[in-house]
Amino acid sequence: MAPVAVSPQASPVFKKRDGQALEELSDAIDEINVLKDTKKREAEKKAAEKKEAEEKGLYEESEFDKEKDKTNFRQYEDASDRVKNFYQEQHTKQTVAYNLKARQDFHSKTRAEMTVWEAMEKLNTLIDESDPDTSLSQIEHLLQSAEAIRRDGKPRWMQLTGLIHDLGKLLFFFDAEGQWDVVGDTFPVGCAFDDKIVYGRDSFRENEDFGHKIYDTKFGIYTPGCGLDNVMLSWGHDEYLYHLAKEQSTLPDEALAMIRYHSFYPWHSAGAYHELMNDHDRDMLRAVKAFNPYDLYSKSDGIPSVDELKPYYMELINEYFPTKVLKW
Ligand SMILES: O[C@H]1[C@H](O)[C@@H](O)[C@H](O)[C@@H](O)[C@H]1O
Numbered sequence: 001m002a003p004v005a006v007s008p009q010a011s012p013v014f015k016k017r018d019g020q021a022l023e024e025l026s027d028a029i030d031e032i033n034v035l036k037d038t039k040k041r042e043a044e045k046k047a048a049e050k051k052e053a054e055e056k057g058l059y060e061e062s063e064f065d066k067e068k069d070k071t072n073f074r075q076y077e078d079a080s081d082r083v084k085n086f087y088q089e090q091h092t093k094q095t096v097a098y099n100l101k102a103r104q105d106f107h108s109k110t111r112a113e114m115t116v117w118e119a120m121e122k123l124n125t126l127i128d129e130s131d132p133d134t135s136l137s138q139i140e141h142l143l144q145s146a147e148a149i150r151r152d153g154k155p156r157w158m159q160l161t162g163l164i165h166d167l168g169k170l171l172f173f174f175d176a177e178g179q180w181d182v183v184g185d186t187f188p189v190g191c192a193f194d195d196k197i198v199y200g201r202d203s204f205r206e207n208e209d210f211g212h213k214i215y216d217t218k219f220g221i222y223t224p225g226c227g228l229d230n231v232m233l234s235w236g237h238d239e240y241l242y243h244l245a246k247e248q249s250t251l252p253d254e255a256l257a258m259i260r261y262h263s264f265y266p267w268h269s270a271g272a273y274h275e276l277m278n279d280h281d282r283d284m285l286r287a288v289k290a291f292n293p294y295d296l297y298s299k300s301d302g303i304p305s306v307d308e309l310k311p312y313y314m315e316l317i318n319e320y321f322p323t324k325v326l327k328w
């Protein structure tokens with residue numbers, strides 16, 4: 001073998017050993033790198049699988065309500081006068097003019113500053129006059145929804161959405177004119193009232209927009225496919241909390257849609273107003289439909305223990321509301 005240029009002191013034996021050690025070291029480094037790489041890929045794969053499982057979970061059919069008789073819910077014809085009178089008033093007073101004013105008022109000030117849990121406690125005295133299915137306090141209804149979502153193994157952000165979805169009813173304690181501009185099913189104003197709304201088109205006879213030459217036409221002030229973001233839904237707790245959560249939480253779009261549209265039964269359950277949707281709304285409709293059973297059918301579940309559940313939900317609230325004290 002031809003002599004190699006090495007320093008005269010270096011013995012060929014050592015050189016050979018050094019070379020071997022170097023090679024071994026480089027092999028070891030390679031091995032570690034491969035291992036690191038595999039670990040990284042494994043972690044990425046796991047995260048992707050977890051995300052997929054979570055998302056699949058979101059759209060999977062609800063389990064908790066399998067044994068329930070669904071025909072017992074939302075029976076408006078047999079409902080009490082309290083419910084009937086509520087809708088009579090709501091359908092008369094939710095006009096385009098009122099809705100423009102309500103939105104202006106909303107943006108003009110901060111009504112209170114408090115945490116999500118404080119808001120739940122404040123809401124505790126309100127009994128919803130529009131609801132034929134529960135006379136429980138709102139904190140109990142919220143915990144029932146959240147617990148049903150949790151029991152079915154749905155994503156954490158969805159559990160939190162269940163917990164807060166009706167917190168907008170706090171409006172009642174601020175500027176509301178009654179319950180009619182806080183609770184109840186919602187519907188668009190500015191286009192024809194659909195017959196699929198509770199108690200039908202006829203229940204809007206006293207509304208000043210009924211028979212209006214623009215507002216009472218199929219598309220009214222809107223255009224086909226304009227997207228629900230551009231549609232004025234009757235003002236109340238959904239719209240109010242949606243704006244708040246959009247600005248002050250890190251909840252995903254699906255959660256915001258669940259909040260904004262959960263009372264829009266004519267759309268998410270009866271199939272009305274679909275011509276106004278855009279592609280994003282079609283995606284969101286799936287999420288809202290997935291949420292609906294937890295809102296509606298959990299009303300016949302047992303009464304949850306507020307104190308026992310508080311620690312779990314406090315952690316969840318802090319995860320998605322980084323500022324803790326919110327502007328209401
Ligand atoms: O989201 C619900 C739903 O729309 C009910 O029908 C109504 O009675 C409640 O007020 C509301 O919170």
Ligand SMILES: [Fe+2]
Nearest residue numbers: 165166262263
């Ligand atoms: Fe609600």
